[in-house]
Amino acid sequence: MDKVEPTGPLSVSDFRGSFAKCLAKMKCLCLFVAVPDALLLALKFVFGSSAVAALDLVDQHSVTRIVSPSGRAVYQVLGSSGKLYTCYASCHFCTCPAFAFSVLRKNNSLMCKHILAMYLSQATGACQELSVSDQQLASILLAEEEEEGLGTMC
Numbered sequence: 001m002d003k004v005e006p007t008g009p010l011s012v013s014d015f016r017g018s019f020a021k022c023l024a025k026m027k028c029l030c031l032f033v034a035v036p037d038a039l040l041l042a043l044k045f046v047f048g049s050s051a052v053a054a055l056d057l058v059d060q061h062s063v064t065r066i067v068s069p070s071g072r073a074v075y076q077v078l079g080s081s082g083k084l085y086t087c088y089a090s091c092h093f094c095t096c097p098a099f100a101f102s103v104l105r106k107n108n109s110l111m112c113k114h115i116l117a118m119y120l121s122q123a124t125g126a127c128q129e130l131s132v133s134d135q136q137l138a139s140i141l142l143a144e145e146e147e148e149g150l151g152t153m154c
């Protein structure tokens with residue numbers, strides 16, 4: 001296992017390389033095998049406290065992939081507050097307030113803990129899957145839009 005040496009800020013291409021490497025290694029791990037310390041340190045180095053919070057969400061099986069017969073899929077993550085957030089893997093978006101503030105507005109985070117939990121649960125196989133009809137998936141998306149007031153932003 002390579003040593004992770006946090007020496008300073010990462011460039012975007014370094015970050016992409018490190019993150020892809022981390023995820024690729026995690027994909028090789030079985031659910032019941034402990035994640036090596038070097039990978040945990042790398043996650044903590046890149047994502048700070050979000051990494052710990054995201055790993056907690058993965059541990060609690062809080063991530064559900066919702067799929068419909070048309071092939072569309074969204075992820076729902078049960079946040080620590082008990083609220084459900086919808087994450088879109090295809091466009092890197094989460095409906096939580098932290099994503100709107102830290103990622104979109106302030107631009108000082110790469111992603112929120114829910115999106116990180118989504119990626120980590122995919123990589124470790126800890127993601128639950130729920131099949132719904134296309135109508136049910138549309139209802140989930142519309143309910144989210146009404147709740148978040150996104151309809152008025154477009």
Ligand SMILES: [Zn+2]
Pocket residue numbers: 085094095096097098099112113114115
């Ligand atoms: Zn989020």
